[in-house]
Amino acid sequence: MYRPALVALAVLLCSSPFVHGGKVLVVPLDGSHWINMKVLVEELHSRGHTITVLRSSDSMYIKQESPYYESITMDSSAGFNKEIFGSFTTTMINMRRRGASLWSRISLEYEMGKQFSQMHKNQVEMVGEIFENTQLMQSLNDAKYDLVLTDPGLGGGVFLGHRLGLPLVFNVRWTVQGDGHDAIAPSPLSYVPISGTEMTDKMTFPQRVKNLLMYVLTRFLIWHITDSNYTPFVQRYFGNDVHYMELFQAADIWLMRNDFTFEFPRPTMPNIVYMSGFQCKPSKPLSKELEDFVQSSGEHGVIVMTLGTLVAALPEDITEDIAAAFAQLPQKVIWRHKGKRPSTLGNNTLLLDWLPQNDLLGHPKTKLFVAHGGTNGIQEAIYHGVPLVGLPLMFDQPDNFFRMKARGVAQVLDIATVNKDNFLEVLKEVLYDPTYREKMRVLSNLHRDQPMKPLDKAMFWIEFVMRNKGAAHLRTESYKMSKIQYHSIDVVAFLLAVMLLVLTVFLVAVKVIWKCLFSRSKVKSE
Amino acid sequence: MYRPALVALAVLLCSSPFVHGGKVLVVPLDGSHWINMKVLVEELHSRGHTITVLRSSDSMYIKQESPYYESITMDSSAGFNKEIFGSFTTTMINMRRRGASLWSRISLEYEMGKQFSQMHKNQVEMVGEIFENTQLMQSLNDAKYDLVLTDPGLGGGVFLGHRLGLPLVFNVRWTVQGDGHDAIAPSPLSYVPISGTEMTDKMTFPQRVKNLLMYVLTRFLIWHITDSNYTPFVQRYFGNDVHYMELFQAADIWLMRNDFTFEFPRPTMPNIVYMSGFQCKPSKPLSKELEDFVQSSGEHGVIVMTLGTLVAALPEDITEDIAAAFAQLPQKVIWRHKGKRPSTLGNNTLLLDWLPQNDLLGHPKTKLFVAHGGTNGIQEAIYHGVPLVGLPLMFDQPDNFFRMKARGVAQVLDIATVNKDNFLEVLKEVLYDPTYREKMRVLSNLHRDQPMKPLDKAMFWIEFVMRNKGAAHLRTESYKMSKIQYHSIDVVAFLLAVMLLVLTVFLVAVKVIWKCLFSRSKVKSE
Structure with missing residues (x-):
């Protein structure tokens, strides 16, 4: 074990000079996406870099004051409101x-x-205000940032990066293009399922038809969103012949919140870096009370349940059913629950307003994780090797859980039809059929079996961009071609035209020769 | 510098259990490819693995006895004969x-x-003999190898891996498919130049036409070679419905002798690992005599020249011209030269039968490398940051040098027209225009700026395959689809047919309604 460690030491000391004192301008997304970005910001800070975060004055998640970063607060709305999306979620569940x-x-x-x-509109307005604010632009230029780090779910970071002439690093899973890959990597529709279709990389003919139709629909939506929100802005500030996608696809490094224990194998690009699980860390000890509760489960172990940040409260009939199902199990249950205490709650179930999710998932007594299917939660379950029961609600959650189910490490219930009986049945299946745990253990091992920890990998590539002023040699510029050029349609059309021409000339020649021969023989025979 | 080293140490100790005592069956290619494979074999040996190498009894390069491996010698010809290929080279140059x-x-x-x-034929015969030799097959099965490591330029390792039910790791740049990528990664013809075309990733319309035509030609050659040599064998031993490509594309990990300081950016796959420069290492001190010679160059520095293993001797007129050009320079020259001593040789030029290439390229006095453009030599030049003058002869050499020229780190001469004057001119240009050296320095830095040394990366992924019995989660099985399915041609045809049907029904309906209305109005008007 001594040798490779020494080698790694040598590599780190020699080949990859450590960058001190880099300056990073962060343009984050609000909401749960900020939780991810904050992990990168804190790690960058701990490595000696200076971080400036751009935020809206009404942001609930991104604080103005922080020991890790300075902030620039714009007096505009992020448009992200936890209450609005929370109430959407509740309404959708009820519907x-x-x-x-x-x-x-x-x-x-x-x-x-x-x-x-x-x-999107708010973001464009905010960036427009920045561009028009000569003093602010001057100070941003004077700050001499090394790069812009952004979550390209919205376009603000992309615009700022280009305007300031800085390299771009994306912290990405979703973009206006759908899955981050779709924007820059070839994605053959025959085996790369469009996000949200709940299909695997092995599709039947009808599934492949569905995939192509979904692709067309998605392209239309993308065109609609980018065109209405971004095109006028891009044309104003970057030129009439520039399209948003061109600015967007020019990013140097795409740190993808994904890897192939989650995603099905598919084409990728040299500047895509998979950092799934970068937010995961070994569990810390629980508080005395929680540890006592967990230990009291004995050999049966513990079930952990949480449905993420957006669900304020589940409808009462569901919580009653869930509580009743839990009450019939010998396991102890720790449930992050807001709202009314269910009347059917058993003695084995502990309701908490907030729970230390990572420390609980990493606890050896934890047997099962009941979750809504956000990427963060699923990646933590994979990291700690805990099988899943899913109650996906919206967005990418059903698709995320579909992937886990396809790998045999999860069961999923429909929030529309979940009741005490089917919930209990599914809980028992995942708890008592050992294949779920075993397959999750294998998946967890695969996820951890990488040359480098995902967070270190992300840091390496951010610092790579600092050291080398970008990553031009890893980035194709094929996006500058038109679709007709990219897919060689012009070349094929040209070759077909040439073939047609040659064929026509040949046929005409044959006809002429034939006529000559025929008329001669006619003359002879006369 | 302390922190990341500790992190790396922790990663290596915890996440990636070191594999002791793995067993690897190596099916190498003969000739210069063995030089590459030997680097992996020796490193695997030093990490405690046991290696068995399959060789032909007439192999000139792969020795039967070695401290690093056991060998299985088959009494068949490798078909690779240095003399034959050497004489081809000489004949071609003369022509x-x-x-x-x-x-x-x-x-x-x-x-x-x-x-x-x-x-290819010899390889198939050799493997056929192994398959028919019950005793040998039994002992290969009993040996319980962890994996087959092979250079898939020929199919032997692929066949053996599948027959023994073992994971496959490729050490690859060229395959029967052309560039290794072409076999498994999408390669849009609009910006991925076919090997040998000497074009970049930015092509004009005529170049894109050429690329597509070359693609069609290459496919035809591939079809011809695999079909005539492999198809009967595959059908006999693997089933009538199996195609060689299917076995070939199923490899777990593709260790590619390439990276993006050499290759233009292009799509890749999750199971492709770039290990360009894995054979490179820091230079060791030169022998006393050589060091004295090098030091005697003073501020002018040294030129190193070698044209690889295949050229027995250059035609005399060329060597006379080369020597005369060298004689006019103030630099010292170390020239690996076989054959007659040129009469024009200057005092500044040292002829050697063999030279310590890596140690010379890494010497601070070395200013220029005159090479034929084999991948090994170019990668060593990139590693050590030495600009190049190229005299490419055949195979991939012109294309390799074209890439270096496109990056501004090399000049290239045509062996057909090289003479004293143009050789001297080109030498002077690369020696005295500082941009060559500067651009090579940048390229060298990029090549070295990786999270892990290429050889360590290769070892990690070989051992990953040992630990996990393959790399199924990184490997697409899309190759099992037909081309029609893969390119969604059936889906598009189906949707077009449906649209046509709907249109027809609509038009017929319109016609019927029109007729009804028209005949009624006719009746009325009558």
């Missing part, structure tokens, strides 16, 4: 429970779409 | 010098093609 009409579902989706569009 | 007729060139190419085809 799905009572089987609401298609019309009311579509109008809810439309309202949410409007809210998302508003976020 | 190009005297501007031989197209016919003699084509017939030489044809002879060489036959020789390559013979190598």
Whole structure:
């Protein structure tokens, strides 16, 4: 074990000079995405870099004051409001429970779409204000940042990076293009399922038809969102012939919150760095009371349940059913629950307002994680090797859980039909069928079996961009081509035209020769 | 510097259990490819693994006895003969010098093609003998190898891996498919130049036409070689419905002798590991005599020249011109030269039968490397940051040098037209225009700026395959689809048919309604 460690030491000391005192301008997304970005910000800070975070004055998550960063606060709205999205979630759950009409579902989706569009609009306005503020732009230029680190779910960081002439590093899973890959890596529709379709990399013919149709629909939505929100802005500040996608695809490094214990194998690009699980860390000891509660589970172990940050409260009938199902199990349950205490709650269940998720998932007594399917939670479950029961609600959550189910490490329930009986059945299946735990252990081992910890990998590539002023040699510029050029359609059309021409000339020649021969023989025979 | 080293130590000690005592069956390619493979074999040995190498009894490069490996010697010909390929090279150079007729060139190419085809044939025969030798197969099975490590330029390792049910690791740059990427990664013809075309990732329209035509030609050659040499064998031993490509594309890890300081940016796959420069190492001190010679160059520095293993001797007129050009320079020259001593040789030029290439390239006095453009030499030049002058002869050499020229770190001469004057001119340009050295320094820094040394990376992934019995989660199985499925041609055809049907039904309906209305109005009007 001595040798490779020494080698690694040598590599780190010699080949990759450590960068001290880099300056990073961070343009984050609000909400749960900030939780991810904060991990990078804190790690960058601990490595001696200076970080400036751009935030909206109404941000609930991104604090103005922090020991890790300075902030620039813009007097504009982030458009991200926990209450609004929380109430959307509650309304959607209720609708799905009572089987609401298609019309009311579509109008809810439309309202949410409007809210998302508003976020894009707000972002563009905020950046516009910055661009117009000569003093602020001067100070941003004077600050001589090494790079812009941004979550490209919205375009603000992309615009700022280009305007300031700085390299761009993305902390990305979702973009206006759908999954981050779709923007820059070839994604053959025959084996790369479009996000949200809940299909694997092995599709039947009808599934492949669905995938192609979903692709077309997604492209249309993307075109609609970027066109209405970004095009006028891009044309104003970057030139009439520039398209948003061009600015977006020019990022140097894409730190992808993903890896192949989660994603199905698919093409990638040299400047994509997979850092799934970068936020995961070994568990710390629990508080005395929590540890006592966990230990009291004996051989049966513990179930941990949380449905993320957006669900203020589940409908009462569901919580009653969930509590009743838990009460029938010999396991102890720790449930992050807000709202009314269910009347069916058993003695084995502890309700908490907040729970130390990472420390609980890493506890050897934890047997099962009941979750809503946000990427963070699923990655932590993979990291700690805990099998899952899913109650996905919206966004990418059903698709995320579908991936886990396809790997045999999770069971999923529909929030529309979940009740005491089917919930209890699924809990028992994942608890008592050892294959779930075993497959999750294998997946966890694969996830951890990497040459470098994901967070160190992310840091390496951010510092790489600082050292080398970008990563031009890893970044294709094929996005500068038109679609017709990219797919060689012009070349194929040209070659077909040439073939047609040659064929025509040949046929005409044959005809002429034939005529000559024929008319001669006719003359002879006469 | 203390922290990241500690982190790396922790990663290596905890996350990636070191594998002791793995067993590797190596099926190498002969010739210069063995020089690469030997680096991996020796490193695997030093890490405590046991290696068995399969060799032909007539191999000139792969020795039967070695402290690093056991060998299994098959009484069959490798079909690789240094003399034959050496004489091909000499003949080709002479032909190009005297501007031989197209016919003699084509017939030489044809002879060489036959020789390559013979190598494939010999390989298949050797593996067939192994398969038929019950005792040998039994002992190979009993040996319980962890994996087969092979250079897939020929198919032997692929066949053995599948027959023994073992994971496959490729040490690869060229395959029967052309560049290793082409076999498994999407390679859009609009910006991925076909090997040998001497084009970059930014092509004009005529270049893109050329690229597509070259692609079609290459596919045809591939089909011809695999079909004639492999298909009967595959059908006999693996089933009638199995194609060689299917076995080939199923490899777990592709250790690519390449990276993006050499290759233009392009799509890749999760199971491709770039290990370009894995054979490079810091230079060791030179012998006393050589060091004295080098030091005697003073501020002018040294030029190193070698044209690889295949060129027995250059035509005399070229060596006379080269020597005369060198004689006019103030630099000292170390030239690996076989054959007659040129009469024009200057005092500044030292002829050697063999030279310590790596130690010379790493010497601070070395200013320039004159090379033929084999991948090994170019990678060593990049590693040590020495600019290049190229005299490419055949195979991938012109294309390799084209890449270096495109990066501004090399000048290239045509062996057909090289003479004293143009050689001297090019030498002076690369020696005295500082941009060559500066750009090579940047390229060298980029190449070295990786989280892990290439050889350590290669070892990590070989041991990963040992630990996890393959790398299924990184490997797409899309190759099992037909081309029609892979490119969604069936789906598009189906959707077009549906659209056509709908359109037809609509038009018929319109016609019927029109007729009804029209005949009624006719009736009325009557």
